[in-house]
Amino acid sequence: MLTAAEMLDNLEKFACLKRDIAEINIDPLQRGGILTPEARQALIEWGDGYSVCDFCSGAIDQIKNPPIEEFIHSALPEFLGIDEVRVTHGAREGKFAAMHALCEQGDFVVMDGNAHYTSILAAERMGLKIEFVPSSGEPGYSITADDYADAIMRAYEHKGNVSMAVLTYPDGNYGNLADAKAVAEVCHDNSIPLLLNCAYSVGRMPINAREIGADIIVGSGHKSMAACGPVGVLGATEDLAKLVFKLSSTKKNKEVELLGCTVRGAPLLTLMASFPSVVERTKHWPDEVEKARQFSAKMETLGLEQQGDRPHDHDLMFFKAENLYEISKTAKKGRFFLYRDLKERGICGIKPGLTRQFKLSTYQLKQDELDLVLKAFEDIIAAYEKHAKP
């Protein structure tokens, strides 16, 4: 047990920490957040504390130099296809802000069964009841608009006031892209606003909230927009924006749900610095989908099974791997063998200990890098299978 004084001695361990990761990181939540060279420059230029506030006259989204106002009020609304946008600390904070502004404690929120845990936490923090829209389960885990209609009916049967629906687009487990347009129609038939959680899509693929019919949209800078976290975007239709971005009754120009300003530091400038590249890369989304499909097909020839939508429409993919699970039963280090064997081959991103099922992403990986990943899986499986034979 350290004494109090000792606890504040020897703090140098916090000062120069290195990020010890392999060259190829296939963790879906890392693939879309790798900084562009411009964002890296922005970090250095704007790193100090509250740097963006030097030229602020009271509202961060109205700063003209750097051109934050143009970014937030012109570029982002155009990019997301929605009337009003603000920058947030991330998708989860955007979801909570929207729920807090639009729902009353005790209301129901209808949410896809594949939802990210933070959608559930946001609802829990807001005191909402959740009516889940169950997926079809293994292997497709699909969710339809009819399922939303059923879930809304169930909530009504509980005498609930349904004040929001949430669809995760795509979900973060299987990378499934439900028919969001049809879901929006069902929601609107019931006068329920639809929040689209696009943490894995905005910044990766073209997304237009207006075309889909989403009333609220959230995106994640660190997950999919090549920005330094925490930073995200929250968009709303004109009508809902009046509530979500409501001004304080006493503090001029300060938006209540954002507590005045949100990202008052370098992460916002990294989001801006990467934005030109991010807009550009969404135009090449069909190539990313093609790459993911080819990767999936090759993984299946090795005995793994891709779950979720088939053919797959997203770089985030979930695999079942009974063969790797079998190996883990006898391998040295047991279920940690896969993590170790991949890392030895310069690959990380599958959580230590997982073998039987895991997700990964092919996003922005070059073909030779994907070949390396495939070769690694092939070699690992072959090595153990050879060893296992008599």
Add this chain to the structure above:
Amino acid sequence: MLTAAEMLDNLEKFACLKRDIAEINIDPLQRGGILTPEARQALIEWGDGYSVCDFCSGAIDQIKNPPIEEFIHSALPEFLGIDEVRVTHGAREGKFAAMHALCEQGDFVVMDGNAHYTSILAAERMGLKIEFVPSSGEPGYSITADDYADAIMRAYEHKGNVSMAVLTYPDGNYGNLADAKAVAEVCHDNSIPLLLNCAYSVGRMPINAREIGADIIVGSGHKSMAACGPVGVLGATEDLAKLVFKLSSTKKNKEVELLGCTVRGAPLLTLMASFPSVVERTKHWPDEVEKARQFSAKMETLGLEQQGDRPHDHDLMFFKAENLYEISKTAKKGRFFLYRDLKERGICGIKPGLTRQFKLSTYQLKQDELDLVLKAFEDIIAAYEKHAKP
């Protein structure tokens, strides 16, 4: 009017923005946020998106490598003198989280009249009524424990349930340090938890919540802990921590008020990287106070008047300057003359347009830099006064 397509053309303007500021920035909200060299390194090393999540097994405060767990569960509680600490997006987000966890809609919060606007916004977002503790007004703007007792009584007279008191320590306008210990005693006599807003103290001066008797404490990484924003700290006594850091009822290891994790990117690592220097610099706080007092005395010889506590106990100081205001009436560019004339001399941080009253900070400025600032004020005043004479 730009067409939709044109809005997403020519985005390069967002890519390589420079931070055009003068060499000496006397803005109080910038002085404590300047990165250490170690923090600058951490930004580069950990800049990518969600970088700290590579080794996470479900809760950011439990990550062992980098040693986030030790930082959050040992170093920060010791540094702040409080039982439990978590990292937040900043002081305002910490205040809202505490209010959201501990107060009910319609409750009263008792708050110093010098409170930062974000305390008011946090209460407004939470649907709380505010009973203000008025300051003594010009020139001292002081607030006493007796004033708190009176405000609590007034709230009770309104049949209010007072579920929190907030003291800004120091306040962000005058840099006044009220007798926080006495305020805590008054609050505790009424069984009201005291939240101490230490955005301008934690990381600058020694602060121990336990010694003061504060039940909740918030600090700001970007304002006073040499970290890249947004990042802050939120501490609570053991009893209140159970509520403020309550775990989700359905999602294992996820804290509801934090929506699971808060700062999932480089700003957290900058907070850690600067921490050894920050701990060290708080030990030299008496030197900073002495420097501020000497600076204030010299400003007063130039005809400005320092408001707030006298002698002053903090680097953040508020000046009244009738002489500068007089100059602004006839100067070229009017009230913007001071901003321009200071910038020409390599100094920024006083908001453009302010002349009659403004705040500034001497924190971490070297004596020769302070001499430059004083010389600048002296020269500016002399130049116009000379010009004004017949």
